[in-house]
Amino acid sequence: GLPSLPASEVPSKAKVVWQKFSSQTAFERDMYFYGTFPEDFTWGVSSSAHQIEGGWDADGKGPSIWDNFTHVPGNVNNNDTGDIACDSYNKVEEDIYMLRALGVKNYRFSLSWPRIFPTGRNNSINSYGVAYYNRLIDGLIANNITPIVTLYHWDLPQALQDIGGWESNELIDLFDSFADFCFQTFGDRVKFWITINEPNVISRLGYGNGLFPPNVKEPGSAPYRVAHILLKAHARVYHTYDDKYRASQGGVIALCPFISWAEPKTPSDPRDIEAADRYLQFLVGWFTHPIFKNGDYPEVMKWKVGNRSELQNLPSSRLPVFTAEEREYIRGTADVFCFNTYSAKIVTLSDHRPVAWGLRRVLNWIKEEYGNPPIYIIENGVGKKAKSDIDDNARIFYYKTYIDEALKAYKVDGVNLKGYNAWSLMDNFEWVDGYDPRFGLHQIDFDNPNRPRTPKRSAVYYAEIIRNNGIPLPKEDEFLYGEFPKNFSWSVATAAYQVRKLRWTPEVSVDNLNLGLSIWDKYSHTPLRIGKDATGDVACDSYHRIEEDVEMLKSLKVSHYRFSISWSRVLPDGTTRYINEKGLNYYERLIDALLAANIMPQVTLYHWDLPQALQDVGGWENDTIVQRFKEYAEVLFQRLGDKVKFWITLNEPYNTAYLGRAPYVVGHNLIKAHAEVWHLYNETFRARQGGLISITINSDWAEPRNPHNQEDIEAARRFMQFFLGWFAHPIFKNGDYSEVMKRRIQERSLAQEFTESEKQRIKGTYDYFGLNHYTTVLTYNLNYPKGVNVLLHRGVATVTDRSWLGSGSLWLKVTPFGFRKILRWIKEEYNNPPIYVTENGVSERGAFKFNDTWRMHYYRTYINEALKAVVLDGVNLRGYTAWTLMDNLEWAVGYEEKFGLYYVNFSDPALPRHPRASAKYYSQIINCNGFPDPATGPHPCLEQEPEGAEIALYVLFALSIVGAMGLALFAYKYGKSSKRSHKQSHMELVVNCNISTS
Numbered sequence: 002g003l004p005s006l007p008a009s010e011v012p013s014k015a016k017v018v019w020q021k022f023s024s025q026t027a028f029e030r031d032m033y034f035y036g037t038f039p040e041d042f043t044w045g046v047s048s049s050a051h052q053i054e055g056g057w058d059a060d061g062k063g064p065s066i067w068d069n070f071t072h073v074p075g076n077v078n079n080n081d082t083g084d085i086a087c088d089s090y091n092k093v094e095e096d097i098y099m100l101r102a103l104g105v106k107n108y109r110f111s112l113s114w115p116r117i118f119p120t121g122r123n124n125s126i127n128s129y130g131v132a133y134y135n136r137l138i139d140g141l142i143a144n145n146i147t148p149i150v151t152l153y154h155w156d157l158p159q160a161l162q163d164i165g166g167w168e169s170n171e172l173i174d175l176f177d178s179f180a181d182f183c184f185q186t187f188g189d190r191v192k193f194w195i196t197i198n199e200p201n202v203i204s205r206l207g208y209g210n211g212l213f214p215p216n217v218k219e220p221g222s223a224p225y226r227v228a229h230i231l232l233k234a235h236a237r238v239y240h241t242y243d244d245k246y247r248a249s250q251g252g253v254i255a256l257c258p259f260i261s262w263a264e265p266k267t268p269s270d271p272r273d274i275e276a277a278d279r280y281l282q283f284l285v286g287w288f289t290h291p292i293f294k295n296g297d298y299p300e301v302m303k304w305k306v307g308n309r310s311e312l313q314n315l316p317s318s319r320l321p322v323f324t325a326e327e328r329e330y331i332r333g334t335a336d337v338f339c340f341n342t343y344s345a346k347i348v349t350l351s352d353h354r355p356v357a358w359g360l361r362r363v364l365n366w367i368k369e370e371y372g373n374p375p376i377y378i379i380e381n382g383v384g385k386k387a388k389s390d391i392d393d394n395a396r397i398f399y400y401k402t403y404i405d406e407a408l409k410a411y412k413v414d415g416v417n418l419k420g421y422n423a424w425s426l427m428d429n430f431e432w433v434d435g436y437d438p439r440f441g442l443h444q445i446d447f448d449n450p451n452r453p454r455t456p457k458r459s460a461v462y463y464a465e466i467i468r469n470n471g472i473p474l475p476k477e478d479e480f481l482y483g484e485f486p487k488n489f490s491w492s493v494a495t496a497a498y499q500v501r502k503l504r505w506t507p508e509v510s511v512d513n514l515n516l517g518l519s520i521w522d523k524y525s526h527t528p529l530r531i532g533k534d535a536t537g538d539v540a541c542d543s544y545h546r547i548e549e550d551v552e553m554l555k556s557l558k559v560s561h562y563r564f565s566i567s568w569s570r571v572l573p574d575g576t577t578r579y580i581n582e583k584g585l586n587y588y589e590r591l592i593d594a595l596l597a598a599n600i601m602p603q604v605t606l607y608h609w610d611l612p613q614a615l616q617d618v619g620g621w622e623n624d625t626i627v628q629r630f631k632e633y634a635e636v637l638f639q640r641l642g643d644k645v646k647f648w649i650t651l652n653e654p655y656n657t658a659y660l661g662r663a664p665y666v667v668g669h670n671l672i673k674a675h676a677e678v679w680h681l682y683n684e685t686f687r688a689r690q691g692g693l694i695s696i697t698i699n700s701d702w703a704e705p706r707n708p709h710n711q712e713d714i715e716a717a718r719r720f721m722q723f724f725l726g727w728f729a730h731p732i733f734k735n736g737d738y739s740e741v742m743k744r745r746i747q748e749r750s751l752a753q754e755f756t757e758s759e760k761q762r763i764k765g766t767y768d769y770f771g772l773n774h775y776t777t778v779l780t781y782n783l784n785y786p787k788g789v790n791v792l793l794h795r796g797v798a799t800v801t802d803r804s805w806l807g808s809g810s811l812w813l814k815v816t817p818f819g820f821r822k823i824l825r826w827i828k829e830e831y832n833n834p835p836i837y838v839t840e841n842g843v844s845e846r847g848a849f850k851f852n853d854t855w856r857m858h859y860y861r862t863y864i865n866e867a868l869k870a871v872v873l874d875g876v877n878l879r880g881y882t883a884w885t886l887m888d889n890l891e892w893a894v895g896y897e898e899k900f901g902l903y904y905v906n907f908s909d910p911a912l913p914r915h916p917r918a919s920a921k922y923y924s925q926i927i928n929c930n931g932f933p934d935p936a937t938g939p940h941p942c943l944e945q946e947p948e949g950a951e952i953a954l955y956v957l958f959a960l961s962i963v964g965a966m967g968l969a970l971f972a973y974k975y976g977k978s979s980k981r982s983h984k985q986s987h988m989e990l991v992v993n994c995n996i997s998t999s
């Protein structure tokens with residue numbers, strides 16, 4: 002056994018785990034970690050006898066308490082039984098085949114006591130049962146798979162229940178004699194024994210809420226009495242192994258409790274930490290404190306139960322007392338620390354995600370509380386209510402995140418983790434839930450008498466993790482040092498009244514009587530449209546702050562600045578009938594100030610703020626808009642074109658079109674308007690002014706949800722054609738929409754067709770490809786009912802990978818790999834055009850903090866992917882633009898989602914701007930024109946390192962710190978539900994730490 006330890010203090014010293022992790026930021030907590038486990042790490046899958054074997058009365062097997070229980074109608078969901086289950090009793094070969102395919106190093110299963118001793122006693126040995134387990138064990142050994150064998154996984158012989166079950170001291174001898182027989186019979190080949198599976202669940206569910214057989218409902222006392230006997234029985238079996246078998250067989254033996262993590266509601270409140278600590282002592286310490294510490298229950302448990310018993314005027318504590326001899330006998334009776342754990346749910350107002358990070362904290366708690374013993378995770382998995390879930394995406398995300406937390410615990414925290422077993426090898430009988438939910442890596446068809454086994458996609462994924470011995474950093478994700486081409490343009494963007502994904506404006510729009518309203522002025526002045534009724538009336542007041550804005554640009558060291566012109570500021574009613582000279586003058590002054598600072602303007606003609614007067618006559622649905630837009634552009638080319646050499650006709654036409662009543666009509670007019678303005682510039686102004694003009698198209702990148710599923714792959718292609726391709730295909734390809742888009746829209750009689758001459762006029766109207774890009778989605782095929790919405794026509798549903806970092810915006814996940822892929826896709830799809838990234842960035846929420854590590858991480862990884870696109874993929878990338886210069890009005894959420902490199906204090910009427918750490922970080926990338934390799938240093942461009950920020954980032958990436966913050970108070974929901982299996986109970990947590998002291 003492991004060395005014994007003194008009793009835990011109250012609260013225990015393991016409270017350092019909360020102190021360490023509860024203060025970590027969500028970024029540190031959720032950052033994905035790459036690495037591998039040590040060579041001798043053991044990967045496995047788990048099962049248990051009653052859940053898979055079937056053959057409940059085959060070849061002389063005696064009934065177990067679960068056989069009797071399930072045969073009573075109404076006890077189990079759907080009246081399911083384990084009579085046949087997966088029929089593993091007859092399918093040794095099939096089961097071993099699955100294990101081999103997974104590549105597991107171990108298989109954890111349990112022995113059915115009544116299959117071996119039908120009456121529970123060793124005068125009734127059933128040779129068929131023994132032969133079955135010999136076949137299984139021999140098959141495993143022959144395939145190099147280590148058996149991990151549980152002696153007791155809940156299926157007590159009914160005959161022993163009839164004499165009192167685990168409430169009777171007789172069970173100690175009887176269990177020992179069963180174990181002794183198993184050691185003697187199988188111990189030559191079995192080197193890893195688990196005495197009792199989840200004794201804490203047996204006590205609580207069998208004797209507390211009475212949910213499991215023997216259905217005793219005495220929560221105040223029976224669980225403690227039964228636990229007392231289970232602990233003694235465990236210790237007896239341990240000593241038998243130690244005394245009689247260890248020397249010759251040389252295995253390890255332990256018990257296996259269930260654990261779920263508890264997070265203090267207010268981590269800074271020591272009383273909440275004490276409550277969380279008490280919760281774990283009552284849940285786990287109950288069994289592990291006697292075994293791994295001093296042979297006795299945790300002090301806090303003795304006090305609490307003792308005090309309550311006294312208050313209840315009981316003659317003695319409901320928690321039984323061990324004699325000194327018994328304590329001596331129990332302590333040290335484990336060679337390793339085994340445990341099972343499932344989803345913990347974080348309980349806040351709306352957030353019900355499974356929280357993988359709880360696993361890392363559980364592991365750290367075990368390390369701190371029990372002196373860093375060797376630890377084996379024996380069960381971990383997720384159940385889904387679905388008859389068939391072969392394409393089990395959610396289960397993959399589950400393993401992807403939970404195994405990653407185990408990896409962090411091992412690599413970063415030094416937890417002595419030795420093995421990981423997934424629950425479960427296959428769908429099986431889930432106790433009182435019957436065959437629903439399903440936890441398997443393999444699907445079982447329970448309607449088919451042959452019980453065929455089919456690997457789910459999670460099985461393929463888990464096999465890959467095993468093959469890699471963890472989660473190594475994929476080759477394509479390795480950081481690339483290097484520089485961008487000479488003359489690469491570095492820019493930062495804003496917009497006059499911009500709204501992409503419901504975003505913002507940095508300019509004043511109500512300035513003087515000459516100024517016409519834009520559609521966004523009207524919208525934002527309609528109550529209840531925008532969060533907190535924010536408007537862009539003042540926004541960042543950039544209209545009055547040219548100098549301040551240019552100072553920021555200079556300190557960023559950008560070579561370009563992208564901004565947009567407010568159409569209605571220049572032409573108040575949208576037409577050239579009246580030109581607002583004062584408005585135009587603002588842009589002239591801005592441009593002059595930029596040029597004086599050697600910063601090239603990149604000017605967007607239309608960034609969504611249509612003059613309301615034009616909207617009143619139909620806006621983009623009225624094809625006269627094409628001519629209006631051309632006239633507006635002509636004014637700007639004439640008046641500003643001598644100084645502006647980079648024009649963007651339209652920003653993100655997709656967002657103007659896709660949500661409206663007539664998306665394809667609007668899209669059609671946008672494309673024609675763009676083409677006309679391009680031709681105007683090309684024919685009338687280019688020779689004299691010599692600038693570039695093109696369009697900026699936004700798009701997410703789409704990955705098939707299942708990369709091996711043809712339907713998902715096609716859904717991804719369709720997603721790209723309906724998003725980026727809608728505008729790019731006509732302009733950059735052949736003057737017309739893509740075939741897939743035309744076909745699907747024609748089917749719905751919504752088609753807009755270009756004439757041949759229009760096609761000729763549209764095709765090739767670009768000088769570069771302007772791209773706004775932020776994030777990636779996973780796609781799969783879904784046929785929606787008919788409707789006008791573009792999102793329905795494309796027949797694609799999207800999800801995101803749960804391991805992806807989030808941001809301040811729900812739609813924006815940090816997915817740098819998608820950036821490189823979309824750049825490569827544009828190169829291949831549109832014949833390698835010059836590309837300017839005209840927007841890219843990330844949002845945060847919450848109070849101002851200088852160190853916006855999240856944003857630095859975003860820019861670092863995204864810009865690095867852009868570098869890979871240039872250096873490794875030959876993408877013709879000419880420039881990059883960060884979104885955005887400063888915080889601004891985030892449309893529907895008001896000022897809550899902050900994308901700025903500069904923070905703007907909107908509550909101060911002076912609207913002061915302050916650089917965040919990311920501003921300094923971005924300026925350093927610009928200064929270096931990329932990422933110089935430290936190994937070839939020193940690099941003068943790196944010299945003016947921003948203080949704290951750079952150090953924080955260095956520490957972050959060098960050490961891959963990971964950790965967490967979360968507010969939730971967990972408690973195990975024993976005794977709260979009427980009909981739930983333990984697995985479901987594992988997943989339900991309530992806000993109440995004072996469990997089990999009733």
Ligand SMILES: *[C@@H]1O[C@H](CO)[C@@H](O)[C@H](O)[C@H]1NC(C)=O
Binds near residue numbers: 064068069159
């Ligand atoms: C348990 O089931 C067996 C087999 O059906 C039956 O003989 C026995 O009477 C049952 N025992 C109890 C206590 O229900």
